[in-house]
Amino acid sequence: MTDDIGxxxxxxxxxxxxxxxxPLAGLTFAAKDLFDVAGVPTGGGNHxxxxxxxxxxxxxxxxxxxxxxxxxxxxxxxxxxxxLGILGENxxxxxxxxxxxxxxxxxxxxxxxxxAVAAGLCDTALxxxxxxxxxxxxxxxxxxxxxxxxxxxxxxxxMPQAPTxxxxxxxxRDAETFARVSGVLLGEAIPARLPTQLVVAVDAFGFxxxxxxxxxxxxxxxxxxVVGASREEIMAPPGLSVWARARRTLQPHEAYTTFRDxxxxxxxxxxxxxARALVMGSMIAETDRAWAGLMRQEARARMAYLLPxxxxxxxxxxxxxxxLRGQPxxxxxxxxxxxxxxxAHGGLAGHxxxxxxxxxxxGLPVGLSIVGPRGSDATxxxxxxxxxxxx
Amino acid sequence: MTDDIGxxxxxxxxxxxxxxxxPLAGLTFAAKDLFDVAGVPTGGGNHxxxxxxxxxxxxxxxxxxxxxxxxxxxxxxxxxxxxLGILGENxxxxxxxxxxxxxxxxxxxxxxxxxAVAAGLCDTALxxxxxxxxxxxxxxxxxxxxxxxxxxxxxxxxMPQAPTxxxxxxxxRDAETFARVSGVLLGEAIPARLPTQLVVAVDAFGFxxxxxxxxxxxxxxxxxxVVGASREEIMAPPGLSVWARARRTLQPHEAYTTFRDxxxxxxxxxxxxxARALVMGSMIAETDRAWAGLMRQEARARMAYLLPxxxxxxxxxxxxxxxLRGQPxxxxxxxxxxxxxxxAHGGLAGHxxxxxxxxxxxGLPVGLSIVGPRGSDATxxxxxxxxxxxx
Numbered sequence: 001m002t003d004d005i006g007x008x009x010x011x012x013x014x015x016x017x018x019x020x021x022x023p024l025a026g027l028t029f030a031a032k033d034l035f036d037v038a039g040v041p042t043g044g045g046n047h048x049x050x051x052x053x054x055x056x057x058x059x060x061x062x063x064x065x066x067x068x069x070x071x072x073x074x075x076x077x078x079x080x081x082x083x084l085g086i087l088g089e090n091x092x093x094x095x096x097x098x099x100x101x102x103x104x105x106x107x108x109x110x111x112x113x114x115x116a117v118a119a120g121l122c123d124t125a126l127x128x129x130x131x132x133x134x135x136x137x138x139x140x141x142x143x144x145x146x147x148x149x150x151x152x153x154x155x156x157x158x159m160p161q162a163p164t165x166x167x168x169x170x171x172x173r174d175a176e177t178f179a180r181v182s183g184v185l186l187g188e189a190i191p192a193r194l195p196t197q198l199v200v201a202v203d204a205f206g207f208x209x210x211x212x213x214x215x216x217x218x219x220x221x222x223x224x225x226v227v228g229a230s231r232e233e234i235m236a237p238p239g240l241s242v243w244a245r246a247r248r249t250l251q252p253h254e255a256y257t258t259f260r261d262x263x264x265x266x267x268x269x270x271x272x273x274x275a276r277a278l279v280m281g282s283m284i285a286e287t288d289r290a291w292a293g294l295m296r297q298e299a300r301a302r303m304a305y306l307l308p309x310x311x312x313x314x315x316x317x318x319x320x321x322x323x324l325r326g327q328p329x330x331x332x333x334x335x336x337x338x339x340x341x342x343x344a345h346g347g348l349a350g351h352x353x354x355x356x357x358x359x360x361x362x363g364l365p366v367g368l369s370i371v372g373p374r375g376s377d378a379t380x381x382x383x384x385x386x387x388x389x390x391x
Numbered sequence: 392m393t394d395d396i397g398x399x400x401x402x403x404x405x406x407x408x409x410x411x412x413x414p415l416a417g418l419t420f421a422a423k424d425l426f427d428v429a430g431v432p433t434g435g436g437n438h439x440x441x442x443x444x445x446x447x448x449x450x451x452x453x454x455x456x457x458x459x460x461x462x463x464x465x466x467x468x469x470x471x472x473x474x475l476g477i478l479g480e481n482x483x484x485x486x487x488x489x490x491x492x493x494x495x496x497x498x499x500x501x502x503x504x505x506x507a508v509a510a511g512l513c514d515t516a517l518x519x520x521x522x523x524x525x526x527x528x529x530x531x532x533x534x535x536x537x538x539x540x541x542x543x544x545x546x547x548x549x550m551p552q553a554p555t556x557x558x559x560x561x562x563x564r565d566a567e568t569f570a571r572v573s574g575v576l577l578g579e580a581i582p583a584r585l586p587t588q589l590v591v592a593v594d595a596f597g598f599x600x601x602x603x604x605x606x607x608x609x610x611x612x613x614x615x616x617v618v619g620a621s622r623e624e625i626m627a628p629p630g631l632s633v634w635a636r637a638r639r640t641l642q643p644h645e646a647y648t649t650f651r652d653x654x655x656x657x658x659x660x661x662x663x664x665x666a667r668a669l670v671m672g673s674m675i676a677e678t679d680r681a682w683a684g685l686m687r688q689e690a691r692a693r694m695a696y697l698l699p700x701x702x703x704x705x706x707x708x709x710x711x712x713x714x715l716r717g718q719p720x721x722x723x724x725x726x727x728x729x730x731x732x733x734x735a736h737g738g739l740a741g742h743x744x745x746x747x748x749x750x751x752x753x754g755l756p757v758g759l760s761i762v763g764p765r766g767s768d769a770t771x772x773x774x775x776x777x778x779x780x781x782x
Contacts, residue, residue, distance in 0.1 A: 048482075091439075091660050263663050264719045269482050271658050275666030328655045 005097035007116040008075040009033050014040050015074055016059075022070025024184055027177070030125040032113045033076045034083055035060040036157035044159050045079035045109070047092050048268035060157025062126050062168045062185065069184040074122050077112025081274045083128055083161045084255060085109045086136050086339050087323065087332060091271035095325055100142040101364045104322035107137030110169070114141040117171040124172045124181045130161045131251055132343030134169030135369060138355035140322035142365030143171045144178040144384055149374045150350030153185065162254035165347030173357075175381075175388035182381040190381050195312040195372070198223055198230035204315035204342055207240055212316050212366050215359040219368045219387070223314055226386045233306060235315065236299070240341040243299055247344035249292035252281030273329055296348045303349040303371075312383060313371040317355040318342060321364035345371070352377040354384055358391060396488035398507040399466040400424050405431050406465055407450075413461025415575055418568070421516040423504045424467045425474055426451040427548035435550050436470035436500070438483050439659035451548025453517050453559045453576060460575040465513050468503025472665045474519055474552045475646060476500045477527050477730050478714065478723060482662035486716055491533040492755045495713035498528030501560070505532040508562040515563045515572045521552050522642055523734030525560030526760060529746035531713035533756030534562045535569040535775055540765045541741030544576065553645035556738035564748075566772075566779035573772040581772050586703040586763070589614055589621035595706035595733055598631055603707050603757050606750040610759045610778070614705055617777045624697060626706065627690070631732040634690055638735040640683035643672030664720055687739045694740040694762075703774060704762045708746040709733060712755035736762070743768040745775055749782060 008030070014037055018024060033043040036056035043050055059067065067073060078093045080086070088111030089095045096115035098106040106115040110127025114137030117125045127134040129147035138145025146169050153168045160166055170185065172178035179190045200220060205213045224230040236243045256278050262268065263278065270278070306313055319338045323331075346353055351374055355367035372380045399421070405428055409415060424434040427447035434441055450458065458464060469484045471477070479502030480486045487506035489497040497506040501518025505528030508516045518525040520538035529536025537560050544559045551557055561576060563569035570581045591611060596604045615621040627634045647669050653659065654669065661669070697704055710729045714722075737744055742765055746758035763771045 089658075091658060264721050267480075267482060267662050267664050267720055269660050269662050270666060271660055272654050272666050272669070273658050275661060275663050276670045278663070279667045279670040329658055330655050 005099065005115055005119050006094050007077050007096040007112040007119065007121065009043055009078055010093060013075045016067060016072065018067050018070040018072045020070065022068060024066060024180060025070035027071040027124060028074045028122040029066050029071045030075045030077045030113055030116045030122045031063050031073060032079050032110050032127050034079055034128050034159040035063050035126055037063055037073070037076060040076065042159060044082050045090055045093065046081040046268060046270065048266055049082065051266065056157065058157060061154040062158065065185060077116055077125060079111060080109035081270055082259060083109040083130060083133055084274050084277050086132055086336055088137060089325065098141055098322055101140060101322040103324060104364065105140065105325050107140035107322060109133040110137050114138060114143060114145070114171050117143055117173060123177050124170050127169045127171060128158060129167045129169045129346065130165045131247065131347050132339060134171070135317050135343060135346065135353060135355045136339060138171055139317035139367030140365065142357040143173060144175060144357060145169060145171045145355045146182065146377065147346050147353045148186065148377045149352045152375070152377065160258055162251045162258065164254060165251060175385045179381050179385050182378065186377050188378045190378050190385065192382070194382055194386055195227050195310050195379060196229060197311045198227040199306055199311060199313040200230055200232045201235035201313055201315040202232045203234045203236060203240055207341055208316040208319040211361045212320055215361045215366060216316055216368045219356065219358050220314060222387060222390050226383065226390055227312060235306065235313065235345065237302065240344070243295065243344040243348060244337065244340040246292040246295035247340060247347055249284055249288050250296065251347060252277055253284040253289055256281030299345060299348040303345060303351050307351065307371065307373045309373055311373065312380070315369050316342060317367035317369040321361050321366045350374065352380055354380040356384055356387055396490065396506055396510050397485045398468050398487040398503040398510065398512065400434055400469055401484060404466045407458055407463065409458050409461040409463040411461065413459060415457060415571060416461035418462040418515060419465045419513040420457050420462045421466045421468045421504055421507045421513045422454050422464060423470050423501050423518050425470055425519050425550040426454050426517055428454055428464070428467065431467065433550060435473050436481055436484065437472040437659060437661065439657055440473065442657065447548065449548060452545040453549065456576060468507055468516060470502060471500035472661055473650060474500040474521060474524055475665050475668050477523055477727055479528060480716065489532055489713055492531060492713040494715060495755065496531065496716050498531035498713060500524040501528050505529060505534055505562050508534055508564060514568050515561055518560045518562060519549060520558045520560045520737065521556045522638065522738050523730060525562070526708050526734060526737065526744060526746045527730060529562055530708035530758030531756065533748040534564060535566060535748060536560060536562045536746045537573065537768065538737055538744045539577065539768050540743045543766070543768065551649055553642045553649065555645060556642060566776045570772050570776050573769065577768050579769045581769050581776070583773065585773055585777055586618050586701050586770060587620060588702045589618040590697055590702060590704040591621055591623045592626035592704055592706040593623045594625045594627060594631055598732055599707040599710040602752045603711060606752045606757060607707055607759045610747065610749050611705060613778060613781050617774065617781055618703060626697065626704065626736065628693065631735070634686065634735040634739060635728065635731040637683040637686035638731060638738055640675055640679050641687065642738060643668055644675040644680055647672030690736060690739040694736060694742050698742065698762065698764045700764055702764065703771070706760050707733060708758035708760040712752050712757045741765065743771055745771040747775055747778055
C-alpha cells in the first residue's frame with residue numbers, strides 16, 4: 001500500500017498516538033485540514049487562510065475525542081478550499097487519488113480524508129459536511145460516511161463555513177470499524193433495534209442516472225428485507241431542484257458572511273470557481289434569502305413528516321459515480337448542480353444520513369444513502385451493520 | 392541605488408543588449424510581464440497564466456523596437472494579475488516599492504515598470520494602459536507616462552485584456568529621455584510646434600481632492616503660459632461618474648470574454664478582488680452593454696469636439712496621491728471607483744494622454760495629465776519637454 005496518493009497536506013506529517021487501552025485502540029485516523037491540531041496551523045485548503053491566525057493551542061473536539069478513545073492520528077488531509085467544493089479538486093494542493101475510481105475525482109470537500117481511507121492509509125478519517133462534503137466523497141470512493149444530525153456534535157476547533165448547516169462526519173471502509181468510531185463520536189452505543197419502515201424516495205431515484213438507480217436496486221431490496229416493510233414516497237414535493245435552489249440561496253450567502261472580513265482585509269487567493277461562489281454569495285438579495293428561509297421551514301416539516309420514529313428513508317447519495325478529473329467548469333458546473341439536488345435536504349433539514357457502499361456502475365462506486373429522524377444517528381449505523389451482514 | 396524594491400518578476404533576470412549605435416544607445420529598459428520576450432514565459436502577473444502556453448518565440452513588437460533602437464532590456468516587471476488592477480498590489484508576486492511615496496502603493500497595473508523607473512533601475516519601461524494602467528502609476532510614482540492613441544501602436548506580443556481599450560505605454564523620469572523613447576515607439580519626430588489652445592477640464596479638477604487641485608495649479612498656469620491661451624470646459628457633461636459607469640460596464644465584460652476559455656478550462660488562481668472583477672464582468676447584461684456602447688459613442692464625440700487640432704486638455708491624472716499599501720477592500724474599492732472617474736475617457740474615446748510629474752501633496756507625487764486630438768501623441772511629448780524647460 002503506497003501512501004503517495006496526494007491525500008495529506010504537503011509538509012511534515014503530523015502524528016499523535018492515541019491513549020492506550022481505549023475502545024479505538026489500534027485504529028488510525030486522519031483529520032481534514034479544517035480541524036485544529038494543537039501546534040499545527042489549520043490550513044483550510046487555502047494557502048492564505050493560516051496567515052495572521054494563531055496556531056491552535058488545542059485539538060478540535062472531534063480530534064481529541066478520537067485520541068482519548070485510543071485512535072492514533074496519522075495526518076491532516078487535503079480539503080477543497082475553505083470547504084467550498086464538492087468534487088475534491090484543489091488548485092493549490094492538488095487532487096487526491098481515488099483508488100476506487102482511477103482518473104476520477106475523489107469527491108469533496110473532504111477529499112483527502114475519503115481518499116486516505118479508501119486507499120487503506122488509515123482506518124477512519126474526520127470530514128465535514130455542510131452541503132454534501134462527507135456524503136459525496138463516501139459515494140465516489142465506495143465508503144461508509146456519515147453526516148450526523150445537525151447540532152448534535154461539538155464543533156469546537158472545526159473551521160466553520162455555513163454554521164446553520166455545518167457538521168462533523170467520518171468515513172470507514174467496513175461497517176464494524178464505522179460502528180466502533182461512530183459509537184465514540186456519537187457518545188452512544190449502537191442499538192440492536194432496527195427501523196421497521198423503509199421509505200424509498202422515488203423522486204431521488206428518478207433524478208439519478210438510470211444506471212445508478214438500477215445498480216442500487218439490489219441494495220434497496222436488501223434494505224427492505226432488513227427493515228421489513230417499505231413504501232415509495234416523493235421526498236421533495238416542490239421538486240429536488242427547488243430545494244437545491246433554496247440551498248444555493250442560503251448557503252453561499254452564509255459562507256460569504258463567514259469569510260467576509262477575511263476577504264476584505266486579506267484579499268486572499270482562490271481558484272476562480274471558489275472566488276466565484278463567494279462573489280455570488282455576496283450578491284444574494286435579502287428577499288431571496290427570506291423566500292429560501294421559508295422553503296427551509298417547509299423542507300424541515302416535510303422530512304419530519306416522512307421520518308417518524310422507526311422509519312428510515314433511502315435515496316442515491318449522488319446521481320452518478322465520480323466524474324473524470326480535470327474537466328472544464330462548463331462541464332463540472334452542471335454536475336455540481338445535479339449533486340446539490342440530491343444533497344440539499346441535509347443542510348436544509350439537518351437529519352442524519354449515512355452513505356453505504358456496495359454498488360458500482362461500470363466499476364465505479366456509488367453509494368446508497370439512508371436518512372433517519374433527527375437524533376437517530378446510531379440507528380443508521382446499526383442499519384449499516386445489518387446491511388453488511390446481509391450482503 | 393538598490394534594486395531590492397520588488398519591481399522585477401521573481402526568478403532569473405532576463406537581459407538583452409540593444410543594437411549598437413541606435414538612437415537609444417546607452418539607455419536601459421524594463422518590460423511589464425505582459426510583453427513577450429523570446430525564450431521567456433510571459434507571466435501576466437498570474438502564476439497559472441503560463442501553464443500550458445508555448446514559450447514565446449519572438450519579442451513583442453514594442454520590446455523589439457526598443458532593442459533595435461539600441462536600448463538594453465534589463466528585466467521583466469511585476470504587473471497586477473492579467474492587468475486587472477489599478478493599485479499595484481499583487482497577491483502572488485508582492486507590491487513593488489514606490490520610492491517616491493514610501494509605504495504607499497506604486498499604482499498599477501504597470502506597477503513594476505513604474506517602480507523600477509522611479510527607483511532609477513532603468514531609464515524607461517514598457518507598460519500597458521487599458522483603464523489607466525500607465526497613467527495611474529505615473530501619477531503615483533512622479534513620472535512621465537503616456538497612453539498613446541488607441542490603435543496606433545502594433546500590439547503584437549502584448550497580452551490582451553480588453554482589446555477595444557488596450558494600449559502600450561511607457562515611463563521616464565525626465566522629459567528628454569521620455570522624448571527620445573517616444574520618438575522611437577511613435578515612429579515620429581517630436582515636433583517643435585506646440586498647441587495653441589488649452590482646455591482646463593473643470594469637472595475633473597472639481598472631482599479631485601481639493602489639495603490635489605491646488606497642488607496642480609502652478610503646473611496648469613505654466614501649461615497655459617506654454618500654450619498661450621486657455622479656457623475652462625466641462626469634459627463630461629453627463630458626469631465623470633456616468634462615463635466611469637459606462638466604462639465599468641464595457642471593460643470588465645470584454646476582459647471576461649478575453650479570459651473566458653482559460654477560466655473555464657484552467658480554473659486558475661486569483662486574488663479575490665481579481666476573480667471578483669471577472670465574475671462581475673461575466674454577469675453584465677447585453678442591454679447594459681448596449682447602453683454603454685451608446686455612451687462610448689457620445690464620449691468620443693465629446694472628446695473630438697473638445698479637442699480640435701491645436702488644442703490640449705488638462706486634468707488631474709488621479710484624484711489623490713498613492714494610497715497606503717495593504718488596506719482592506721472596503722477602503723480600496725471606493726478609491727478604485729474614484730480613479731476610474733478620472734481615467735474613463737481614455738478607454739472610452741482612445742485619445743492620447745501624457746501624465747506629467749511636478750506636483751506633490753504632503754510630499755507625495757501627483758500628476759497633471761494632458762490629452763490631445765487622436766494622433767497628436769508626439770505633440771503631447773513636445774508639451775512635456777516645454778513644461779520641463781519652463782519649470
